[in-house]
Amino acid sequence: MEPSETSLSPLTSLKIDGASSSSTPSYSHAEAPLQMASIRLDGKNYPPWRRAVHTYLLGRGKVRFLESAPPAAKDPTFERWEQEDAVVRSFLWSCMDSQVAANMMFLDSSREVWEYAATLYSGVDNVTRLCDLFSDWLGFQRGDMSLFEHFCSYQVLYQQLDVLMPFTVDLVVPKRR
Structure with a gap:
């Protein structure tokens, strides 16, 4: 095996530069299609x-499109930025339910889509969402779920509450909320 090759299984191998020694096509992380089908934003599952x-785009080297302002239109890098931003924006829309995506279809950049989604669905400063989560949490029952399913569901509720209202032992912080 060459030093630049890593064995994945007895049937396939992948070179670090993205060229494969097997007959199946492979991509470097930069040229692979943007796909993530595990979670679609439905308005209730924002966190x-x-x-x-964010994790997926970080792994693809595309987080800058969510966090940074675009270059000036006269900047020589603007056209390339605009092309890449369009791919990220399309990816964001594809990770949303159709009704959610329709609300963001006419925004001009990935950063605008990202910030608008946060404004609409994050629950930050949204007392109604916080009350809904507390109500769900306090009324949470196992029912006919297995212990594992119950624990996972409970953990999701806890994590959503923790995002909106992080636990702290500092007595001053809750007073400010």
Whole structure:
């Protein structure tokens, strides 16, 4: 085996530069299609959706499109930025339910889509969402779920509450909320 090759299984191998010695096509992380089908934003699952999308785009080297302002239109890098941003924006829309995506279809950049989704669905400063989560959490029952399913569902509720209202032992912080 060459030093630049890593064995994945007895049937396939992948070179670090993205060229494969097997007959199946492979991509480097930069040229692979943007796909993530595990979580679609439906308006109620923003925290896990945000985390999944951010992590995925971080791994693809595309987070800058969510966090940074675009270059000036006269900047020589603007055209390339605009092309890549369109791919990221399309990816964001594809990770949303159709009704959610329709609300963001006419925004001009990935950053605008990202920020608008946060404004609409994050629940930050949204007392109604916080009350809904507390109500779900306090009324949470196992029912006919297995212990594992119950624990996972409970953990999701806890994580969503923790995003909106992080636990702290500092007595001053809850007073400010």
